[in-house]
Amino acid sequence: MPDKSKHGQVLDASEKILYLYFTLFTAALFFTAFFFNTPKEILSGNIKILASSSNLITDYFHIANIGATLVNAAIMVLQAILVIKISKVRINGLIVAAVFTIAGFSLFGKNIYNSTPIILGVLAYARISNTPFRTLVPVALFGTALAPLVSEVTFNVGLPVYLGILFGVLSGFITGFVMPLLAKHFYGFHKGFSLYNIGFTAGIVGTLCIAFLRSFGVEVNPVYFVSGGNNKPLAIFIFSLFSLILLAGLCLNRLSFKDYMKLLRESGRGCADFLNGYGIGLVLINMAVLGILSTLYILIVGGELNGPTIGGIFTVAGFGASGKHPFNVIPILTGVFLIGFFSIHDVSSTSALLAALFGTTLAPISGHYGIIPGMIAGGIHIIFTTNLTFLHAGMNLYNNGYSGGFVAALMVPILDKVFEKTNKNSNRG
DSSP: OHHHHHHHHHHHHHHHHHHHHHHHHHHHHHHHHHHHSOHHHHHHHHHHHHTSOOOSSBOHHHHSOHHHHHHHHHHHHHHHHHHHHHHTOOOOHHHHHHHHHHHHHTTTTOOHHHHHHHHHHHHHHHHHTTOOGGGGHHHHHHGGGGHHHHHHHHHSSOOOHHHHHHHHHHHHHHHHHHHHHHHHHHHHHHTTOSSOHHHHHHHHHHHHHHHHHHHTTOOOOOOOBOOOSOHHHHHHHHHHHHHHHHHHHHHHTTTSOTTHHHHHTOOOTTTOOHHHHHOHHHHHHHHHHHHHHHHHHHHHTTOOOOHHHHHHHHHHHHGGGTTOOHHHHHHHHHHHHHHHHTSSOOTTSHHHHHHHHHGGGGHHHHHHHOHHHHHHHHHHHHHHHTTTHHHHTTOOSOHHHHHHHHHHHHHHHHHHHHHHHHHHHHHHO
C-alpha cells in the first residue's frame, strides 16, 4: 500500500509539472505576440482568422499577422488544457503531442470557432455511447484536423450568415461524433506505423465531405497563402523556446542525458508513450532536440519560417513525447529531401517542408525496420502527399497523416515479407 500511495503522489507531482509546462507554453505564445504587433493589430487579425476559410494552406501569418496568430495559438492551447482538466484524463505522451499539435495547427487552420464543434461532437458521442470522455480526449483534440470544414461551410458555400453558421457548426459536430468510431477502425489499416492515425481518418472523412459538396455544385479547392521574410525574429523565438525546454528537461533529469540512448532505440510504433516510460525530464529533452533539429532542417535547405512550417516544428516536437526521436526521424527527413531534390519539388518550398516535417509520421518505419526503409518511406511520402490534397480540398489539415497511412499500409506488408525472408536465410546460414 505505501508504494502504491507513493507512486500516486509521484504521478500527481508529474501532472502538476505538466500543467505548469502547458501554462508557461501558453504564456510564451501570448506574450511573444506583442513583440510583433500592437494590441489593435492583434485584435483585428484575430477577427480575420475567425472569418477565414482556413483550408490548406492558409498561413495565418499571411492573412492576419504574426501577433494575432500567436494569440490564436495561445487561445487554442488554453482550450486544450481546459478539455484535459475537465475530463480528468491522465496526461500521457499522446496528450502532450496533442497539445503541441494543436498549437502548431493554430498557426494555419485551427481557431476557437472551427474547432469547438468537433470537440463537442466527440463529447456527444461519449455521452450517447456511455464511453468515458477521458478515453476519447486524444480523438477530440486531434479530430480538430477537420476544422476547415466548419469554416468552409460557414463562409464559402453561399449560404446566408445564420444558415452558414448553423450548417458549419453542424458539419463539425457530425464529423466529431463519427470520428471515434472511424479512428479505432482505421488503426488496423497502417498497424501503428503512422503516428497520425486521426490524420488518416480525417482524410477519409474530409474526402467524403468534399465529394458531397462537389456533387451539389459547390467547388472547393486547396489554397496556398504563405508568408516569408521573417526568419530572423522567428528563429530567435523558436530557438529560445526550445532552449528553455531543453534546460527544463535537463534540470528534471538531474543535469544529464541519462537513459536518452535507451529512448533512441525505441521504434515509436503505435505512438509509444515516452512520458510513461522515461519521465518528464527526458521527454522534454527529446522534444527540445526535435524542435531544434526541425528548425535547423528548414533553415539549412533555405526554407521560410512561417505559420505552417512552425506548425510542423511544434508537431514534430510534440510527438517527441509519443513516438518520435532523432534516430527515427532523420531517415524520413533524408528520404523526403533526396526525392524532393532529384524531382520537380523545390525542397525549400513550404509544401515540401511540410512533407518533410509531417512526413515524420512514418518515423516508426525507420525505427522498426531501419534507416534505408525509413528513407524509402520518406521518399514515397513526398510523392504521395502532394497528390492527395485535391481529394479533400484542404479540409483535412493533417494531409500528411492521410498520406502516411497509405504509405505505411503499402510498405509494411512488403517489409515484413522481406525481413521474414532475410531472417530465414540468415538462420539457414
